[in-house]
Amino acid sequence: MGKYGWSLPVAASSYAGSIDFGIWLIHAAMLGIFVLWGAFFIYLLVKYRARPGVQAVREDHGPASGRMGELKSLIPDAFIMSFEIALIVFYAIPVWSRIKMSAPDVKDPVRLEVVGEQFGWSVHYAGPDGKLGPRRQDLVHFSNPIGLDRAAAESADDVVMGNEMRLPVDRTALIDLLSKDVIHSLFIPEFRIKQDAMPGMKIPMWIKPTKTGKFEITCAQLCGFAHSLMRGDVFVQTQEEFDAWYQGRLATMPATAKPGSAAEDF
Ligand SMILES: [Cu+2]
Incomplete structure (x- = not known):
């Protein structure tokens, strides 16, 4: 059964409920269609089963009624298609844009940066000043995987962790997602977030955790x-x-950064 069980993982972010509603709605609709269609299919199998003395008859309709019959047979398709279009237009697009197109405008967000690399995540906290210290590629070192310039004033209150993210509950976290090498994907199932990290790009994302606890980060790429x-x-x-x-x-945290030798460009 594994750690996530048979159903969806715990919903632990402000938008997890909206994502789950979509998943449940689609599954309920599919189940409804499956049951109705299956019942109809069985009804036809029984009604038109082979019996002694009964023979298949092909009714030959005229052109007009034939076309009407064809149109009528499209009614279930039209019904399902309208449902799907409505789902996309009135549900999926609004929810997706609320999560992906902009971050909520909050007064005091937690600011951090997550940098993926083969094979781990560095989590860089801006600290109370809300400013992420600058990174320099000539400072990249095993002891300083993101090349944080500790000499800069903005870095004075910065904390960098390896494979460990801490977030205060019920507070919006604004995250810049980066990669040092190849495409990774930050996946936190309980938050219902999965976002690719692209080398050379800074991808903004946001999370508002709603439940305390320990959850897992995995790479989904x-x-x-x-x-x-x-x-x-x-x-x-x-x-x-x-x-x-x-x-x-x-x-x-070290007070200064020692220069490294790695020359990753990110
Ligand atoms: Cu990866």
């Missing part, structure tokens, strides 16, 4: 031999827990 190991944890905590964690981590 086959990105190399250790793709399946490209995992991390998300901890959704209360604001107090988050602040305590942040202060603790901040104390362990």
Whole structure:
């Protein structure tokens, strides 16, 4: 059965409910169509079964009634097609654009940057100043995988974690998603978010976690031999827990960045 069970994973973000409603609606509609169609099919099988003394008759309609018959047979198709078009126009597009086209305009968002690479995620927190410190490719090093320039003023309160994301509950997090090498995809099932990370692009995304707990980050884009190991944890905590964690981590951050030798361009 696995950790996610038979049904959908726990819904832990503000938009998870909208995504789930769409999934349930489509499944319910498909089930309804399957049952109705199956029942109709069985009815026809029984009604027109082969019996002694009964023979198939092909009725030859005139041209006009033939065309009417053909049109009538399209009624179920038209019904299903209108349902699907309505689903796309009135449900899927509005929900998708609410999630993907812009972030909610909140006063005090948590700002972070997630950088994918073969094979892990670096999570870079802007800290209370809300400003992400600059990254420099000549500073990329095993001890500084994103090349954060610790000398810059904006970096003073920045925290960088490997494969660990912490978010305060009920607060909007604005995330820039990047990749250092190939295409990855940040997938957090409980948040119902899956977003490709493209090398050379900064992709904005947002999450408002609504449940505390520990969830899984996986890479949803086959990105190399250790793709399946490209995992991390998300901890959704209360604001107090988050602040305590942040202060603790901040104390362990190096004051300066040593120059590295890697020359990844991102
Ligand atoms: Cu990956």
